[in-house]
Amino acid sequence: MTEKLGLLDRLAHGVVFGAEGYVFELERRGYIQAGPFVPEVVLDYPDAVRELHREFQRAGAEVMVALTYYGDRQKLKTIGREGDLEALNRQAVQMAREVAAEGDSLVAGNIANTWVYDHNNKEATSKVVRQIYTEQVQWAADEGVDFVIAETLDYLGEGLLALEVIKSFGLPAMITFASVQHELRDGYSYAEACKILENEGADVVGLNCTRGPETMLPILKQIRQAVSGYVAAQPVPYRTSDEQFSFQSLKEAGQERAFPIRLEHFLCDRFEMADFALQAKEMGVNYIGICCGAAPHHVRAMAEALGRSTPASRYSPDLSLHPMIGKNVSETDKQYLKFWKD
Numbered sequence: 001m002t003e004k005l006g007l008l009d010r011l012a013h014g015v016v017f018g019a020e021g022y023v024f025e026l027e028r029r030g031y032i033q034a035g036p037f038v039p040e041v042v043l044d045y046p047d048a049v050r051e052l053h054r055e056f057q058r059a060g061a062e063v064m065v066a067l068t069y070y071g072d073r074q075k076l077k078t079i080g081r082e083g084d085l086e087a088l089n090r091q092a093v094q095m096a097r098e099v100a101a102e103g104d105s106l107v108a109g110n111i112a113n114t115w116v117y118d119h120n121n122k123e124a125t126s127k128v129v130r131q132i133y134t135e136q137v138q139w140a141a142d143e144g145v146d147f148v149i150a151e152t153l154d155y156l157g158e159g160l161l162a163l164e165v166i167k168s169f170g171l172p173a174m175i176t177f178a179s180v181q182h183e184l185r186d187g188y189s190y191a192e193a194c195k196i197l198e199n200e201g202a203d204v205v206g207l208n209c210t211r212g213p214e215t216m217l218p219i220l221k222q223i224r225q226a227v228s229g230y231v232a233a234q235p236v237p238y239r240t241s242d243e244q245f246s247f248q249s250l251k252e253a254g255q256e257r258a259f260p261i262r263l264e265h266f267l268c269d270r271f272e273m274a275d276f277a278l279q280a281k282e283m284g285v286n287y288i289g290i291c292c293g294a295a296p297h298h299v300r301a302m303a304e305a306l307g308r309s310t311p312a313s314r315y316s317p318d319l320s321l322h323p324m325i326g327k328n329v330s331e332t333d334k335q336y337l338k339f340w341k342d
């Protein structure tokens with residue numbers, strides 16, 4: 001048996017390709033409630049989580065991210081399941097490990113913005129956040145994660161707390177910000193904050209969630225210029241624009257806010273996400289992935305754009321075999337092609 005390469009070894013060799021968006025996808029499948037978005041599915045329908053891990057791994061993801069996003073003490077309290085906290089966190093990592101072992105994937109622990117941190121009340125809120133992160137990372141470390149992703153953070157201050165806790169367990173740390181605003185809530189630009197995290201010892205820094213390819217790429221460029229280490233980018237597959245630059249702000253004319261359960265109109269197709277993967281790679285992004293809204297077809301197209309062949313590539317499209325738009329269309333069928341807008 002050869003030893004599995006760790007995150008830093010893989011990054012030293014080239015792009016590491018991840019995939020996330022578990023909460024959104026499992027909400028669409030009927031296993032998570034939109035609103036609280038607490039991953040109760042880990043305990044209630046574990047097979048649904050295993051299945052999605054497998055689908056992402058088959059599609060080329062080389063990181064199985066334990067579904068502990070919003071699985072923290074405060075969040076579980078909001079749905080009255082605080083008593084399930086430890087079981088949920090441990091089981092999520094166990095399942096990620098189980099599926100990762102079927103392939104060659106790394107296992108990532110996952111912590112997120114707590115909605116507790118407040119830079120204007122830093123001392124008191126930092127104490128609570130540190131407790132939340134410490135118990136989650138402790139369980140993740142116990143269950144054998146390879147590294148920890150702290151993500152969708154709105155404050156540099158919260159990112160620094162996450163980093164401190166992850167490092168206290170001796171694990172590699174990937175810290176990524178949400179970018180709902182033009183800068184972080186504690187006033188730092190995303191590039192500035194990434195540089196500070198890097199100086200403090202973060203192994204990978206960057207952005208996840210919130211922005212689609214078009215509006216994430218310009219900030220990634222600034223981050224790439226600001227830091228010398230590894231950069232991560234995991235956008236949402238939605239068509240954000242200069243006017244509506246986050247998926248929280250997307251809105252069709254005359255409609256309610258699209259976030260978070262009316263976003264389909266803005267969904268990127270697999271080609272757009274494949275194109276993002278290529279552009280990010282060319283820009284020098286080291287960890288490329290996808291966030292809320294992701295489905296396995298996006299993931300496979302991105303992996304293939306990065307030059308990889310995945311288990312699911314066995315079923316990658318071959319439209320030349322299609323009876324109407326393929327190479328060998330019968331004379332009978334040809335007369336109807338005008339309706340296919342050939």
Ligand SMILES: [Zn+2]
Nearest residue numbers: 209210291292
């Ligand atoms: Zn997301």
